[in-house]
Amino acid sequence: MGELIVALALVVLSFLIYTQSGDLPSMNESQLDAGSFPQFVAILLGGLSLILAIKQTIVLIKARKQNSETSIKQQLLYIVKEHQLVFITLALLFIYILAIQLIGFILSSILFIIVTAMVIGPRMKKSIVTVSSIAIILTISLYFFFQSVLQVRFPTGVFF
Amino acid sequence: MFDLLFLGFGEILNLKILLVIFIGVVVGVIAGLIPGFTVAMAIVLTLPLTFGMEPVTGIAAMIGVFVGGMSGGLISAALLGIPGTPSSVATTFDAYPMAKKGQPGKALSIGIWASFLSSIVSLFILVTIAPQVSQFALKFGPWEMFALICLALTIIASVTGDSIIKGLIAGLFGLLISTVGADPIMGFARFTFDLDVLRAGIPFLVVLIGMFAISRLMQSLEKSQLEKDRLERLNEDASEMKFTLKPFQSLKKVISKPMTLIGSSVIGSIIGAIPGAGGSIANIVAYDQAKKWSKEPKKFGTGCEEGVVASEAGNNSTVGGDLIPTVALGIPGSAVTAVLLSALMVHGITPGPLLIVDEPNIVGGIFVAFFIASLAMLFTQFAGMRVFVKITQVPTHILVPIILVLCVVGTFVLNNRTTDLYILLAMGIIGYLFTKYKYALAPAIIGVILGPIAELNLRRAFMTDPDWTLFLSRPISLTFLVLTVLSILFTIWQTINAKKKAQA
Numbered sequence: 125m126g127e128l129i130v131a132l133a134l135v136v137l138s139f140l141i142y143t144q145s146g147d148l149p150s151m152n153e154s155q156l157d158a159g160s161f162p163q164f165v166a167i168l169l170g171g172l173s174l175i176l177a178i179k180q181t182i183v184l185i186k187a188r189k190q191n192s193e194t195s196i197k198q199q200l201l202y203i204v205k206e207h208q209l210v211f212i213t214l215a216l217l218f219i220y221i222l223a224i225q226l227i228g229f230i231l232s233s234i235l236f237i238i239v240t241a242m243v244i245g246p247r248m249k250k251s252i253v254t255v256s257s258i259a260i261i262l263t264i265s266l267y268f269f270f271q272s273v274l275q276v277r278f279p280t281g282v283f284f
Numbered sequence: 285m286f287d288l289l290f291l292g293f294g295e296i297l298n299l300k301i302l303l304v305i306f307i308g309v310v311v312g313v314i315a316g317l318i319p320g321f322t323v324a325m326a327i328v329l330t331l332p333l334t335f336g337m338e339p340v341t342g343i344a345a346m347i348g349v350f351v352g353g354m355s356g357g358l359i360s361a362a363l364l365g366i367p368g369t370p371s372s373v374a375t376t377f378d379a380y381p382m383a384k385k386g387q388p389g390k391a392l393s394i395g396i397w398a399s400f401l402s403s404i405v406s407l408f409i410l411v412t413i414a415p416q417v418s419q420f421a422l423k424f425g426p427w428e429m430f431a432l433i434c435l436a437l438t439i440i441a442s443v444t445g446d447s448i449i450k451g452l453i454a455g456l457f458g459l460l461i462s463t464v465g466a467d468p469i470m471g472f473a474r475f476t477f478d479l480d481v482l483r484a485g486i487p488f489l490v491v492l493i494g495m496f497a498i499s500r501l502m503q504s505l506e507k508s509q510l511e512k513d514r515l516e517r518l519n520e521d522a523s524e525m526k527f528t529l530k531p532f533q534s535l536k537k538v539i540s541k542p543m544t545l546i547g548s549s550v551i552g553s554i555i556g557a558i559p560g561a562g563g564s565i566a567n568i569v570a571y572d573q574a575k576k577w578s579k580e581p582k583k584f585g586t587g588c589e590e591g592v593v594a595s596e597a598g599n600n601s602t603v604g605g606d607l608i609p610t611v612a613l614g615i616p617g618s619a620v621t622a623v624l625l626s627a628l629m630v631h632g633i634t635p636g637p638l639l640i641v642d643e644p645n646i647v648g649g650i651f652v653a654f655f656i657a658s659l660a661m662l663f664t665q666f667a668g669m670r671v672f673v674k675i676t677q678v679p680t681h682i683l684v685p686i687i688l689v690l691c692v693v694g695t696f697v698l699n700n701r702t703t704d705l706y707i708l709l710a711m712g713i714i715g716y717l718f719t720k721y722k723y724a725l726a727p728a729i730i731g732v733i734l735g736p737i738a739e740l741n742l743r744r745a746f747m748t749d750p751d752w753t754l755f756l757s758r759p760i761s762l763t764f765l766v767l768t769v770l771s772i773l774f775t776i777w778q779t780i781n782a783k784k785k786a787q788a
Contacts, residue, residue: 127721134453141460144475158467158474161739162460169456176449209505214713217498217688221705224692233692237685244505245681255682262686266693274336276697 125199128184131177138170209244216240228281233263288640289411292648295340296656304341305653308348309660310668315349316356316369317672321683323353323369324619325497329687331489331627332694339631340646344653346627350620351657354563354600355399355665359672362391362592371563371599374571378584378591385587389527393534394589395596396665398545401538402597403658405549406556406604410611411651414640417612421637426744427755431764433738436615437731438768440560442775444724452772454723458731459738461486468740481703486711488626490704491732493691494711495718495725496619501684502716513680531666537589544574544590548597555598556605559617560726563599570598603654611647613637615734619726622733636737 145159145166204211216239223232237259238252245251270276296302308330315326327349334342357372362379375395382391424432437459441451464475465485476482503509538545548570555566574594575584584591609615614635616622625635633643640647665672695708718725745754755761 130717130721130723134457137460141463141475144477158470158472161742162463162474165456165459165463169453169460172449172453172456176453179449206507208507209510210502210716213502213505213684213688214709217692217709217712220688221692221702221709224705225702233689237689240685240688241681244684245679251681258682258686262689266689270693270697274697276700278696279702 125184128177128180131173131180134173135170135177138166138173142166142170212243213240216243224279224281226281229278230263230267231281233266234259237262288415288644288648289651290648291645292650292652295645295649296344296652301341301344301653302656304337304345305348305657306660306664308345309352309657309664312349312352312354313356313359313661313664313668313672316353316372317359318678318683321687322496322500323350323356323371324623325500325687326353327620327623328489328493328496329690329694331623331630332697334627335630335697339628339633340649340653342627342631343624343646343650344657346624347650347653348657348660350624351403351600351603351654351661352664354603355396355596355661356672357599358392358395358399358596358665359669362395363388363673369563371567371602372595373564374567374595374598375592377571377595378587378589379595381585381587382589382592383527383587387587389529390534391587391592392527392669393529393531393666394538394592396662397531397535397538398548398593398596399600399665400658400662401545402549402552402601403603403654403661405546405597406553406601407651407654407658408604409550409553410604410607410654414608414612414647417608418637418640421613422641424637424760425758426741426748427758427761428764429741430738430745431755431761431768432613433615433734433741435764435768435771436559436609437727437734438771439558440727440730441724442771443558443560443565444726447779448772448775450721450723451727454718454725455727455731458491458728459735461491461728462488462732462735463739468736469743481706484699484701486707486732487698487704488732489623489698490695490707491711492619492623492626492729493694494708495715495729497687497691498708498712499715499719499725501687502712503719504680505684510680529666529669538593541590541593543577544593545597547577548574548594549601552598552601553605553608556602557608557617558605559609559615559730560724562606562618562620563602566602567595567599571595607650607654610635611639611650614639614737616730619729622729625733 142163145163216236220232220236223235226232234256238256241255241259242252245255267278271278296305311330312323312326315321315323327346330346330349331342334345337345353369354371357367357369358375358379361367361372361375362383365376365380367373367376379391379395382388437455438452441455442448444451464482465473467474473483504513551570551573552563552566555561555569556563571584571591571594574590575581578584578590580588606617606621609617610621610625614625614637616625628635628646633639633646691708691712692705695704696702698704715725718728746752755765
C-alpha cells in the first residue's frame, strides 16, 4: 500500500515539475532553456513511477484475493506501534529546530538530548544523570569549538 | 606518476596533517565498530569539522575516516559474528569460526594485515590508472560528459537496491532535487514554490546528512529493530574475550598466500571503481572467487586463513578503486567519495578530468593520505585493539539524540542558515521513506551531486551545436550511451532469469 502511495506521489511531483518548468523564462540564444532539463527528467521520472504504480496495483489486487483477513484497522495499529518512536523523535526534532531560533542553540540542544534519550531509553535516575552530563558537555564543547575555530555564530535566542 | 606522489608527500608530511589523519582513522574504526553507526555517517559528520582547514588537510582527515571505517567492521565480525558494517558480511564466514576455535587473535591480526596489504595494492592500481583515465577524459566534450553521467547513474541504479526501476527512480529524483534553486547557466530561480527556504537551492550536504544519517537513525528506532538490538546485546560479551595478537607471525601467514591477497585486492579495486558497487559487494565476491580458485574449497567456512584474507582484502581495496573515477573524472562511485568531492567544492576546487592537471598537489595529497591512513590503520588496530573491543556498544538512546544534534550542527555550520534545518528534516523523512520502501539511497545522492554537471554539459552541448545527433555520432559518447542501454537491459534480463529459477 505504502509503495503505491510513494509511486503516485512521485507521479504527481513529476507532473508539477513538468508544468512549472514551462513557465520558466527562456532566452532565445540557446536551444535549451532553464526548464528543459527538469522537464526531461520529470518525463522520465513520471513514466517510471507510473509503471511502478501499475505494477504495485497488480500486486495489491492479487494479495487482496489471497488474504482479506487482516483488516485495515489492524494494519494501521501495527504501523503505529512499530513506528511510534520514529514519529515522536521526528516531532521532537522539529520542535528542536524551532526552539533553536527561540531559546538559542545551547539551551535547546541540552534539552533535546535529555528529552529524546528519556523518550527512547529507560527512565531511571542513574541514566538521567549520565545523559544530562553528556548533553551539557557535548553541547558546550560543540558551541565553543565552532565559535572559536570556525567563527560560526549560533543563534542565541531571547535569554542571552 | 611519480611527480604526483612526490608532490603528495610534500603536502602530507607535516605533523599537523599526520595527526589529523591519525584521529580520522581512530574515529573511522570506532564508527565501523558500532553497529548502527555507518562509515558514510561518520564521514558526513566529519566534513563540517574540516571547513576551517586547508583543502588537503580536510581531505586527508576524511580519507582517514574512510580507511579506518572499512577495517573497523572486522572487529565485531570476527569476535561476535555480527558485521559491524555491511562491508564485512563475508568476513564473518571464516573469521568468526576461527575465533570460536580459540584463535580470535589470529583471526583479527590476519584480517588487519589483509586490510593493510590490500589497501597498498589498490593504492598502486589507483596511482597507475587514475592519471591515464583522466588523460583520456580530457578529450571529452560536453556530449561525452553527459553520456558518461547517464552511464554512471544507470550502473548505480542497477547494482543497488531492490529493482532497477526503483534505482532509476531514485537517481532521477536526485537529479530533480539538484534542479531546485538557481539554474546553472542563467541563474533563474526554479521550483521554489514560493518558499523562501528553497530560493538558494537544496544544498547537497544537507541532502546527504538527512538521507544518510537521519534516515538511518530513524530505522534503528523501529520497534522490531530495537527488540533485535536488545537481544543481540544480551548474547554479546566481546569485552570479556581474551586474545593475543601476533603481528609478525600473522604477517608471514598472509604473505604466504600472495595469490589470494592480490587476486582479492584486484577484484576489490575493480568493484570499487564501478559506481554504486562498494565494499559490501566486493567483500562477498572476493570471498566467493577465492573459494573457486582454492585447491581446498571445502575448508572455506570452517575458519580457514584464506577466507579471512580474501574477504578483508576485498572490502579494503575498494577504497583505492572508488577513488579512481572520483579523482580522474569527478564522478563519485559512492556516498563516501561524493562527500569527498563536495569537500573539494566547498574549498572552491572543481572536480573533473582537469583536477590532476590543475591541482596536482591535491591529487598527490589524496594518494599519499591514503597510504598514510593505511599505515595509521595498521598501527591503531594492533595497538588499540584492546581498547576498541572494550568500547561496549553505546546504547541507542544515547547515540540517537547525540548524532541528531551533530546533524543539526553540521547543517547549520554549512551556510549559517536556520532555514536549511527544515530542509534537513524533510530530507530525513524522504530518506526514511526511501529505505522503508527499498529504494536505494546511493543513486539519489549521486544524482544530486551529478545533476548540475549533467545539466551544464547537456546545455553546453546544445549551445555549441544544436544538432542532437552528435550524441550518437561521436564515437565515445555513443559507446557510453550504448553501455547505458545495455546495463539496463542486462539487469532486466538478470531479474527475469532469477525469477524463472526461483519458480523452477
